[in-house]
Amino acid sequence: MRNLFKIWMRVLLTGVMTLALVPHASARKSKHHTDLTVSQILAHMNAQSKSLKTISAKLEYTKVTVLVDDKSTESGQLYFRRGKTTDIRIDFDKPERKTILFKKNNGYIWLPNINQVQEYNLQQKSELVQQFLLLGFGTDTNELKKNYNPKYLGEEDLDDDTTVQLELVPLKGNVTAQIAKIQIWVSEESWLPVQQKFYEAGGDYLIARYSKVGRDLQLPASIFNLNAPSSAKHVQMN
Numbered sequence: 001m002r003n004l005f006k007i008w009m010r011v012l013l014t015g016v017m018t019l020a021l022v023p024h025a026s027a028r029k030s031k032h033h034t035d036l037t038v039s040q041i042l043a044h045m046n047a048q049s050k051s052l053k054t055i056s057a058k059l060e061y062t063k064v065t066v067l068v069d070d071k072s073t074e075s076g077q078l079y080f081r082r083g084k085t086t087d088i089r090i091d092f093d094k095p096e097r098k099t100i101l102f103k104k105n106n107g108y109i110w111l112p113n114i115n116q117v118q119e120y121n122l123q124q125k126s127e128l129v130q131q132f133l134l135l136g137f138g139t140d141t142n143e144l145k146k147n148y149n150p151k152y153l154g155e156e157d158l159d160d161d162t163t164v165q166l167e168l169v170p171l172k173g174n175v176t177a178q179i180a181k182i183q184i185w186v187s188e189e190s191w192l193p194v195q196q197k198f199y200e201a202g203g204d205y206l207i208a209r210y211s212k213v214g215r216d217l218q219l220p221a222s223i224f225n226l227n228a229p230s231s232a233k234h235v236q237m238n
Helices: 002-012 039-047 123-133 141-147
Strands: 054-065 072-084 086-094 100-101 108-110 115-120 150-157 162-168 179-187 195-200 204-215 233-236
Touching: 002 108, 039 054, 039 162, 054 162, 141 150, 150 179
Parallel strands: 115 233
Antiparallel strands: 054 072, 054 204, 072 086, 086 100, 100 108, 108 115, 150 162, 162 179, 179 195, 195 204
């Protein structure tokens, strides 16, 4: 379960998910001088995300293991498409090449260095997967409130964005067993998240950052195919 959860996190950080991506402004806009309520923030997010169809973005994931003071970083390109189903592809290029694809109720990891495709059937975990998808990719904030207790933490500058910071505490046991809380930094210009921080129950955490974002581009359908060579060995994972 732990290994499978890590796959979901890499594929769906999104969530929450979502979900999670915003073009950076050329200059930072003035900060708000009055606090916003959680309801106001969620209303802004909901209004801006309803029309979201596709995303292309550079991304960087940093995983921190607190007990041994270890930090590792992966970077690459993310593609997102929302239609009848939600499809996500991540092409990592550093520190090593690999592709992660989430399509319908299936997850795939293509490892070119060993010419192997790992396959995951996520149908039995579809509810949990959908909760992470809610965290940023076309978030329905009414559904978000059913699954998390949101709290406003204040404003913070991130690069060229002025953001509001939300804390999300999971309400359902199948999530709390894996994630203690989530912090999301939401752009005050686009009202979409630009950074997410996932705290695992044991204290470790994962940070997702996004840049060079293109929204609602015409992405070729072939992007959401794995495109592994026919010689690749396919392994069904538990």
